[in-house]
Amino acid sequence: MTRVFVTGLGAVSPCGMGVAPLWKTARAGAHAIRELELFDPSDQRTRLAGEFSGETHAGRDLLPAARRRLSRTDRFALAAAREAVDHAGLDSGAPWRNAGVFFGTSTGGMQEGEQLYPDVVTDARGAAARRRFLDCLAQPLGSPAEAVARALGARGPVETSAAACAASTQALEVALGSLREGEVQLALVGGADGLCRLTYGGFNSLRAVSPMPSRPFRQGREGLSLGEGAGALVLETEEHARARGATPLAELAGAGTSCDAYHMTAPQPEGRGAALAMSRALADAELSPARVDFVNAHGTGTPHNDAAEWNALREVFGERAGRVPVTSTKGVVGHLLGACGALEAVVTVLCLREGEVHPTPGQGEPDPEAAVDLVVGAPRSLRGARVGVTVNLAFGGANAAAVFRRVDVASDDPLDDGGAA
Amino acid sequence: MTDTETLRGQIKQIIVERLFIDGLDPADIEDDAPIGEQLGLDSMDFLELAVGLEQTFKLEIVGKGLEPDSLRSVDALVAFVEEKLAEQHPGS
Numbered sequence: 001m002t003r004v005f006v007t008g009l010g011a012v013s014p015c016g017m018g019v020a021p022l023w024k025t026a027r028a029g030a031h032a033i034r035e036l037e038l039f040d041p042s043d044q045r046t047r048l049a050g051e052f053s054g055e056t057h058a059g060r061d062l063l064p065a066a067r068r069r070l071s072r073t074d075r076f077a078l079a080a081a082r083e084a085v086d087h088a089g090l091d092s093g094a095p096w097r098n099a100g101v102f103f104g105t106s107t108g109g110m111q112e113g114e115q116l117y118p119d120v121v122t123d124a125r126g127a128a129a130r131r132r133f134l135d136c137l138a139q140p141l142g143s144p145a146e147a148v149a150r151a152l153g154a155r156g157p158v159e160t161s162a163a164a165c166a167a168s169t170q171a172l173e174v175a176l177g178s179l180r181e182g183e184v185q186l187a188l189v190g191g192a193d194g195l196c197r198l199t200y201g202g203f204n205s206l207r208a209v210s211p212m213p214s215r216p217f218r219q220g221r222e223g224l225s226l227g228e229g230a231g232a233l234v235l236e237t238e239e240h241a242r243a244r245g246a247t248p249l250a251e252l253a254g255a256g257t258s259c260d261a262y263h264m265t266a267p268q269p270e271g272r273g274a275a276l277a278m279s280r281a282l283a284d285a286e287l288s289p290a291r292v293d294f295v296n297a298h299g300t301g302t303p304h305n306d307a308a309e310w311n312a313l314r315e316v317f318g319e320r321a322g323r324v325p326v327t328s329t330k331g332v333v334g335h336l337l338g339a340c341g342a343l344e345a346v347v348t349v350l351c352l353r354e355g356e357v358h359p360t361p362g363q364g365e366p367d368p369e370a371a372v373d374l375v376v377g378a379p380r381s382l383r384g385a386r387v388g389v390t391v392n393l394a395f396g397g398a399n400a401a402a403v404f405r406r407v408d409v410a411s412d413d414p415l416d417d418g419g420a421a
Numbered sequence: 422m423t424d425t426e427t428l429r430g431q432i433k434q435i436i437v438e439r440l441f442i443d444g445l446d447p448a449d450i451e452d453d454a455p456i457g458e459q460l461g462l463d464s465m466d467f468l469e470l471a472v473g474l475e476q477t478f479k480l481e482i483v484g485k486g487l488e489p490d491s492l493r494s495v496d497a498l499v500a501f502v503e504e505k506l507a508e509q510h511p512g513s
Contacts, residue, residue, distance in 0.1 A: 063461025064442045131441045134465060 002180045005241045005248035005407065008088025008234030009346045010080035010190075013333045014050035014227055017057075018083055022343075023350050026332045026358035027379050033213035033225045033334055038111070038195050044204045046211050049195055050227025050334030052076070061151075069138055070147060071109030076230035076339070077144035077192035078151055084188065085152065088234040089246060096154040099186040102175040103145035103160050104167025106338030111196035113139035144192045144230075152188060162338070165298070166257070167191060168231065169341030169392040169400035173255035175235055176402075185240040190232035191342035199337060200226055206265060214301030214335070215362030216328035217310075217374045224300040227334025231342030233349070250349045253287065253387070253405040256280025260397030267304055267393055271312025274298070277399035278316045278391055285387075285403040289317050292324060292403075293385035294357045296348045297372070298393045299328025300335055301362070305393065310370040312391075325380050326372040327351075331360040341392045345402055348390040352406045355383045425499060431477070432498050439473035440466050452495045467492050474498075480505045 011018060014032035015025040025032055036049040056079035059067040070078065085092065116132035123129060138147075142160045149158040157178060161170040168191025175189045193199075203209045203226060210223035233252075241248055258280065260273035267274070282289055297309055314321040329340075329347045336343055351357050356379040366374055391401040433447035442460065456462055462470075470492060471483050482491075482505055491501040 063459070064445045065440060065463070065466055066461035068440075068442060069463075130439075130469065134441065134469065137465065 002182070003238040004176055004179045004235050004252045005238055006233050006250045006252055006349055006404070007236055007241055007246045007248055008084040008086070008090070009249065009349060010083030010087065010232035011229065011343055011346050012052060012056060012076045012080050013229040013343060014052055015333060017054050017079060019346060019350070022333070022347070026329065026347060029359040029361050029377060031213050031332050031361040036195070039197055041200060044201060045207070046204060046209045048213060048225055049200070050225060051195060052228055058082070069134070071112045071135070071138035071143060072194035073105060073107070073109055073192045074138055074144050074147040076194060076228070077103065077148050077190060080190055080192065080230035080232035081148045081151065081188055084232040084234045090234065092152045095186060096152040098184060099152070099154045099188070100156060100175060100178050100184040101145050101149045101152070101154045101158040102171040102178070102187055102189045103148065104169070104171040104191040104338045104341060105141050105144050105160065105162065106164050106167060106193050107196050107199055108141040108143050109138035110198050111194050112136060114197050148188060148190070154188065157183065163398035163400070164394035164396060165335070165337050165340055166392045166394035166398040166400040167338035167341065169345070169390070169402055170257055170398070172252065172341065172345060172402045173257055173400055176252055176255050179235060179237050186234070186236045188232060189235055189342065190230060191336070191339035192230035193228055193337045193339040195226060195228040208302050210301060213362070214331055215364050216297070216299035216301040216331045216360050217306050217326070217367055217370050217372055218362050218364035219367040220364055221301045221303060221306065221367070223302050224330065225334035227336045228339070229333065229336050229343060230339050231344070231346045233342065233345060248407040250352050251405040251407050252402060254281045254283070254285025254403040255401065256284055257398070257400045260399065262397050265395050267308040268397065269308055269311070271308040271310070271315065273397055273399045274309055274312035274391060274393050275315035277401040278312065278389060281389065281401035281403045285405070287387060287403060290320070291387050292317070292389050293382055294325040294327070294351065294388050296344050296351070296388060296390040297326050297328050298391055299326070299330050299360065301328070301330065306367065306370040309393065310372055313372060322371050323373055325357050325375050325382065327357050327375045328360045329358070331362050332358070341390070341400065344390045344392070345404070348388045348404050352385060352388050352404055355385060356381050425503065428502060429495060429499050432495060432502065435473050435477055436470060439469060450495055455493050456495065474502060478502060478506060480509055
């Protein structure tokens with residue numbers, strides 16, 4: 001089967017612009033959850049979020065009116081994609097002519113869209129409302145992927161997954177299929193979501209948000225913290241990567257998806273759907289669960305999620321479940337919704353590259369009802385780590401998992417110690 | 422400054438302000454280059470621009486002889502607005 005390599009990484013997160021501040025914060029066991037400033041949360045239960053505050057410099061190369069059309073989410077997508085493409089040593093244009101863009105988002109340019117309503121009620125013909133009407137053109141969920149495709153000159157397929165918090169993990173799965181089937185040789189995969197009132201108010205109404213920064217897998221955890229940003233990965237077939245002398249960062253060895261078919265917002269308590277997605281991803285990678293060195297969990301920090309996820313890990317890993325190192329990047333940056341899958345995939349690749357798993361911030365003792373081997377305090381050194389799994393569970397019961405395998409470029413055969421079990 | 426030059430300045434100002442093109446100096450808009458290609462305008466922008474011209478100059482132009490070419494460049498806009506002003510506000 002055609003093997004697929006990751007050759008570039010990009011990120012925009014509450015830690016700042018780029019992969020470097022994200023990894024630095026994660027390694028330090030710190031988090032980037034602060035008082036929300038983007039809009040007024042005073043009528044909400046919580047005031048915190050993982051908000052990006054900085055300059056993405058996205059769209060600098062666009063014409064002035066086209067640049068103004070970008071939503072906050074589009075700008076995150078473009079900035080992460082640009083970093084990943086630069087990291088891969090690629091230019092925009094020619095290499096992308098027959099390449100794919102596979103993206104996930106939960107709300108796209110919702111924040112710009114929802115700004116319109118108060119402005120219209122106040123003064124429908126005023127300058128503010130007129131501006132919002134123009135901004136609304138970037139609201140559709142396809143907008144981030146299309147903005148990236150325009151910037152790269154990628155003619156497709158250009159596809160957007162909208163499976164909420166599993167969206168960009170699904171995008172990885174779709175991209176992997178496209179690359180393996182030979183539809184494309186090169187793809188940009190990512191996820192992007194900006195904070196907006198709909199999700200902030202919605203998760204507050206569901207009482208799923210923690211009044212303090214989220215504490216994944218801890219006893220007494222009260223919920224998640226919302227975040228925003230984007231993750232991006234350049235994927236290419238082994239043949240394509242080798243032909244241009246690219247350095248593989250890791251192999252995307254497999255991916256799998258499933259649906260709980262259970263409830264609109266609650267995870268299936270035994271984690272059956274999540275277990276199925278992970279098992280399918282491992283089967284797709286032709287790896288037994290015994291080969292997995294660590295898991296980057298969905299780990300939202302809600303009571304329901306972490307307990308269901310623990311049950312899923314028990315189903316997949318059996319008696320080894322409590323000994324597989326687990327981390328949650330959401331403890332660092334919050335829950336990036338449609339972007340979390342891509343961002344956590346980036347972090348999973350970094351863990352493999354660096355030979356260490358970042359700690360999960362959060363106060364409190366481990367929860368015996370979610371008794372994962374949680375990495376806390378300091379990075380866990382896993383020098384020999386070959387295989388990392390990342391998994392995301394979404395509203396609507398959508399689940400998706402991806403398996404990344406370390407590629408030793410010094411060896412002629414990167415599979416020499418990572419083959420099928 | 423002639424009336425035409427005043428009008429030219431007003432039109433450039435309308436393009437920037439009405440279309441919310443932050444950070445663009447109106448003086449940097451070229452007179453004879455197609456504004457769509459120069460600034461990245463799309464059809465929504467052109468409609469917004471037409472409505473902006475109607476309101477600023479008390480003109481009716483949408484459905485009254487407005488053609489895509491009328492909005493093509495600043496030069497074309499100046500000529501079009503001068504023509505419509507002469508038709509709709511003669512002697513003013």
